[in-house]
Amino acid sequence: MSDSTAxxxxxxxxxxxxxxxxxxxxxxxxxxxxxxxxxxxxxxVVLALITIxxxxxxxxxxxxxxxxxxxxxxxxxxxxxxxxxQTDDHTALTRYLSDLRVRQIAFLQQxxxxxxxxxxxxxxxxxxxxxxxxxxxxxxxxxxxxxxxxATAIKTKFIVAGDKEEERRQLLAVGKTAEAAAVKIDxxxxxxxxxxxxxxxxxxxxxxxxxxxxxxxxxxxxxxxxAPEIEARLDRFKDLSRTYIAGFPAxxxxxxxxxxxxxxxxxxxxxxxxxxxxxxxxxxxxxxYGVIPLLVGSVLVSFVALLIAVPFGxxxxxxxxxxASATEQKFIKPCIEFISAIPSVVLGFxxxxxxxxxLRAVSQQSWLSWVPGFPYSERLNVLTxxxxxxxxxxxxxxTLAEDALNNVPRAFKEASFALGxxxxxxxxxxxxxxxxxxxxxxxxxxLGRVIGETMVVxxxxxxxxxxxxxxAGLGVITQPVHTMTGIIxxxxxxxxxxxxxxxxLFVVGLLLFFLSLLINYAAQGIVRRYRISIG
Amino acid sequence: xxxTAHIFQSQPNAARRFERATFxxxxxxTYLVLLCGLAVFGTIxxxxxxxxxxxxxxxxxxxxxxxxxxxxYVFEFEGKKFAQGDREHRAFVAEHPAAAKxxxxxxxxxxxxxxxCIVGTVLLVVGSMTIALTLxxxxxxxxxxxxxxxxxIRFVRLAILNLAGVPSIVFGLFGFGxxxxxxxxxxxxIAGWFTLAFMVxxxxxxxxxxxxxxxxxxxxxxxxxxxxxxxxxxxxxVLPYALPGILTSSILGIARVxxxxxxxxxxxxxxxxxxxxxxVTKISDFFFQGVMALPYHIYVVSSKIPQNEYTERVQYGTAxxxxxxxxxxxxxSILLRNKLRSRYKW
Numbered sequence: 001m002s003d004s005t006a007x008x009x010x011x012x013x014x015x016x017x018x019x020x021x022x023x024x025x026x027x028x029x030x031x032x033x034x035x036x037x038x039x040x041x042x043x044x045v046v047l048a049l050i051t052i053x054x055x056x057x058x059x060x061x062x063x064x065x066x067x068x069x070x071x072x073x074x075x076x077x078x079x080x081x082x083x084x085x086q087t088d089d090h091t092a093l094t095r096y097l098s099d100l101r102v103r104q105i106a107f108l109q110q111x112x113x114x115x116x117x118x119x120x121x122x123x124x125x126x127x128x129x130x131x132x133x134x135x136x137x138x139x140x141x142x143x144x145x146x147x148x149x150x151a152t153a154i155k156t157k158f159i160v161a162g163d164k165e166e167e168r169r170q171l172l173a174v175g176k177t178a179e180a181a182a183v184k185i186d187x188x189x190x191x192x193x194x195x196x197x198x199x200x201x202x203x204x205x206x207x208x209x210x211x212x213x214x215x216x217x218x219x220x221x222x223x224x225x226x227a228p229e230i231e232a233r234l235d236r237f238k239d240l241s242r243t244y245i246a247g248f249p250a251x252x253x254x255x256x257x258x259x260x261x262x263x264x265x266x267x268x269x270x271x272x273x274x275x276x277x278x279x280x281x282x283x284x285x286x287x288x289y290g291v292i293p294l295l296v297g298s299v300l301v302s303f304v305a306l307l308i309a310v311p312f313g314x315x316x317x318x319x320x321x322x323x324a325s326a327t328e329q330k331f332i333k334p335c336i337e338f339i340s341a342i343p344s345v346v347l348g349f350x351x352x353x354x355x356x357x358x359l360r361a362v363s364q365q366s367w368l369s370w371v372p373g374f375p376y377s378e379r380l381n382v383l384t385x386x387x388x389x390x391x392x393x394x395x396x397x398x399t400l401a402e403d404a405l406n407n408v409p410r411a412f413k414e415a416s417f418a419l420g421x422x423x424x425x426x427x428x429x430x431x432x433x434x435x436x437x438x439x440x441x442x443x444x445x446x447l448g449r450v451i452g453e454t455m456v457v458x459x460x461x462x463x464x465x466x467x468x469x470x471x472a473g474l475g476v477i478t479q480p481v482h483t484m485t486g487i488i489x490x491x492x493x494x495x496x497x498x499x500x501x502x503x504x505l506f507v508v509g510l511l512l513f514f515l516s517l518l519i520n521y522a523a524q525g526i527v528r529r530y531r532i533s534i535g
Numbered sequence: 536x537x538x539t540a541h542i543f544q545s546q547p548n549a550a551r552r553f554e555r556a557t558f559x560x561x562x563x564x565t566y567l568v569l570l571c572g573l574a575v576f577g578t579i580x581x582x583x584x585x586x587x588x589x590x591x592x593x594x595x596x597x598x599x600x601x602x603x604x605x606x607x608y609v610f611e612f613e614g615k616k617f618a619q620g621d622r623e624h625r626a627f628v629a630e631h632p633a634a635a636k637x638x639x640x641x642x643x644x645x646x647x648x649x650x651x652c653i654v655g656t657v658l659l660v661v662g663s664m665t666i667a668l669t670l671x672x673x674x675x676x677x678x679x680x681x682x683x684x685x686x687x688i689r690f691v692r693l694a695i696l697n698l699a700g701v702p703s704i705v706f707g708l709f710g711f712g713x714x715x716x717x718x719x720x721x722x723x724x725i726a727g728w729f730t731l732a733f734m735v736x737x738x739x740x741x742x743x744x745x746x747x748x749x750x751x752x753x754x755x756x757x758x759x760x761x762x763x764x765x766x767x768x769x770x771x772x773v774l775p776y777a778l779p780g781i782l783t784s785s786i787l788g789i790a791r792v793x794x795x796x797x798x799x800x801x802x803x804x805x806x807x808x809x810x811x812x813x814x815v816t817k818i819s820d821f822f823f824q825g826v827m828a829l830p831y832h833i834y835v836v837s838s839k840i841p842q843n844e845y846t847e848r849v850q851y852g853t854a855x856x857x858x859x860x861x862x863x864x865x866x867x868s869i870l871l872r873n874k875l876r877s878r879y880k881w
Contacts, residue, residue, distance in 0.1 A: 028764075028766070029764050029765055029766055032765075032766045033677070033681050033765070035673070036673050036674070036676050036677035036680075036681055037677050037681065037682075039670055039673035039674040039676075039677060040673075040674040040677040040678055040682070040691050041691065042670050042674060042736065043674065043691065043694045043695045043698050043736055043737065043740065044690065044691055044694040046698060046733045046736065047694050047697060047698055047701075049709070049713060050701065050705065050706075050709045053709050053712035053713045053717065054705070054708060054709065054712065056712065056717075057708075057712045057716075311564065312564050312565075312567065312568050313568075315560075315561050315564035315565065316561075316564055316565040316568055318561055319558075319561035319562055319564065319565045320565065323558050323561055323562070324562075324565075332565060332569065334869050335569050335572065336568065336569070336572075337865070337869060338572065338862070338865060338866070338869070339568070339569075339571075339572035341787075341790045341794070341861055341862065341864075341865035342572070342575060342576070342794075342858070342861070343793070343794030343795070343796075343830060343857065343858070343861055344794070344795075344796070345794070345796045345830045345831075345833050345834050345857075346575075346579065346794075346833065346854050346857060346858055347575065348834070348837070349579075349833055349837040349850065349854050350575050350578065350579065350854075352837050352838070352842075353837070353842060353850065353851075354578055391568075391571055391572065391575070394568050398568075422550065422551075422554055423554065424553070424554040424557055424558070445700070448700045448702075451702070452700075452701070452702025452703065452704065452705070453702070454702070454703060454704040454796070454797040455796050455797060455830075455834060458834075458838075459834070459837060459838055485702060485704045485797070488704050488707075488708060489704055489707075489797055489800055492707075492708070492711070492800070492801050493800070493801060497716070505708075506708060506712070509704070509705050509708040512702055512704070512705055513701060513702075513705045516700050516701055516702055516705070517697055517700070517701075519700065520696065520697050520699075520700040521697075524693075524696065
């Protein structure tokens, strides 16, 4: 006891001393721990790699798209498209007129009991009017088709020059200086090339004035319609046409002030992608990479799928967790798990082979014609894909929602019963509200599953790249669409590596990636934030 | 039993009727979902089995499992209708030269079998699950045995959760960008393995962690108290008891790997390939070759060829075989899990 300080100064050696193997200064145990820790890091690394490689392949898109938009302006394609838009609007108006004619024929045949020949004869005045209206655009059409050729020629010249430049660069890169010097590059002088294009302005102005006069004259001489209902439509047509004519000065102004040297801002290559309403590739005129049609398609399909899947998924979860007997639970749960194991490509095949026809046949039943969008003729559309995706989402929503319901403490339920509430009251007022955050996050994760699903939408959504016609109301769900996942799967195999189209697909993938992260984040956030304190 | 109502017997009233009706609504929703699943499963089984079963012995069309896909030729010759595979058709034409002039319709991939696809799928599953299990189990051991709660671990868990939500097509793009292009592996088995392995990694990690958690703390404490090191404890007292659980839960991961099409579309799958995978000159070529795969084959035959009585056989047949494989995996996982649950009770 007295010399305790001495023992502290010189600690006694252990009876058993063990020499430890050291690797890089780590004991074996530390090394093993580090090894396992490294494996745990893999998922972080993979996430980072996904981000890096999507960016690496996709980021060049914005520069290339800017170049794409610049050439659109410099080669005069933009100029021509102003006039083309004018002729396209006119085409839409003539389509309205032919629709009017169909209605008149139907009216004359059904109400006035005229034969088809008589009905056609009765419409002679209308036909003359429609013809006068329709042919007024012809001079303008001729101008457009001339200009189209000129602008395409300029663009081709520019592309050839670009290819030559690339060739020279590649030759230089491998050290063939002589060959590189021999490559002749015709630099495109845009101002000279565009001169003939711009010289058509006077001709255009004259043609435009004439068009406005002719249309106005035709409208004033419009014949009377056989029925007030159709007369109202003609009035609507007249209004539309007058607005159309009133828009001419703005178009003229656009053309007069158009300047090919106006720079394309860098942000425009981004906005043209995010807000672009057209996804048009491999076209002879101009390629557009606008994500809106694809995004709308994805969202629409997911919306339909969730609309079906949420009631069924949550309903089944409530049933299994709260109402069903133990034997039923033991039977239903594995069955639903089993449904989740059906591969999506098999579901897609089922949609193509069976569900598409079946739904179309159902839609063509006469007693169902009150349903918006029914009957329809496109076998593969939003509805077909949505129904199948719903079957994919139900197991996800069911499993997670059932978990959430399961986590509600027994005491809640017992307290509710003790107060005299019935089972239904307990479920609706106690159990479901208590697990609501979990249920919402289940629905969100179901959304993530649905929006990222590829094969079903690729096979069953119809693959038409256009924004569906929302004026059809709810009937919009019977139209074919294309989706973000579908377009990647469909076009990735065919594009040239490094081309703008290739990079655009990567940018779509990047968008999809961040969308899924956002949904995931929201789901976790809701669980964390709104979990009521249980216990 | 007399019909005298005793005083606590529940009385029928409007609220009770409403409750019962609501419960029936829930019940209906649940069984409708099951019915839909059954409808999909049933149609493909019935039609697919019809394509695979034949009236004479051995009753099952074995050629469908052992042959490569061929084009189908349909033509009318001497008043009879023929539907022949590629080789058969060539032999027939050699025998009857006049048949070459008959009006012939051809359908690609509609004759023969799907043997290369089955082989490709098996190879893809085995390879990617080996990678995923190695990485996943090790990660789970770290998370469950070594890690202490902290910012780093929370970050890792967040990454795992988010990785689970990434769409499969994005994994396909990533695999294409990294393995196929950046590493220059081209469309190959190994690129597909890694892409699929990374895709199922979250499933495997979560499953493994759950199994590790189920091993009671006492096992570890006992081993440590006897002087074993951490690693010795894990090796002898934790892993052996967790491994069956890890393997069975990971079978669900196998179902996912076998079933996904999007990630292998541009990383590993060929539409058609004449050579079988082991038909290589160098060993290293084995890893750098593309393969045919069942899910991709289904995509091809359901989207690229028309649907009629001649092509139905290969379409439904392939879907049926594929569904059977996946269903077998899923069922065995569910059964095994239930069995294990009852066996290990600590």
